[in-house]
Amino acid sequence: MIYVVEMDVRLPDTWDEDKVKSFMERERETSQKWQKTGKWKYLWRVAGRYSNISVLDVESPDELHEILSSLPLFPYMDIKVTGICRHPNAINENLL
Numbered sequence: 001m002i003y004v005v006e007m008d009v010r011l012p013d014t015w016d017e018d019k020v021k022s023f024m025e026r027e028r029e030t031s032q033k034w035q036k037t038g039k040w041k042y043l044w045r046v047a048g049r050y051s052n053i054s055v056l057d058v059e060s061p062d063e064l065h066e067i068l069s070s071l072p073l074f075p076y077m078d079i080k081v082t083g084i085c086r087h088p089n090a091i092n093e094n095l096l
């Protein structure tokens with residue numbers, strides 16, 4: 001199952017520089033771990049916003065939730081999930 005996931009990051013104003021840095025490092029480690037499994041296919045920054053658009057190919061909604069909720073920033077993101085499937089008129093089958 002393929003999901004497009006948009007994550008809008010909302011860091012608390014009260015966090016100091018060290019705390020932000022620590023979260024960002026752990027976020028990178030965790031998301032790169034999942035990207036290396038091949039399940040997290042794309043990770044793109046949304047231009048001009050502290051947001052990303054990701055594409056994940058997972059077995060189930062439970063697995064998607066496992067991945068997203070493992071991110072250190074999970075409690076600090078608004079996350080929108082959209083399940084997608086092939087369009088019958090698409091001519092390119094090789095994007096993923």
Ligand SMILES: O=C(O)CC1=CCC(=O)O1
Pocket residue numbers: 007009027028031032050051052071073
């Ligand atoms: O978009 C961000 O910076 C938050 C994030 C999610 C996965 C990741 O590596 O960073």
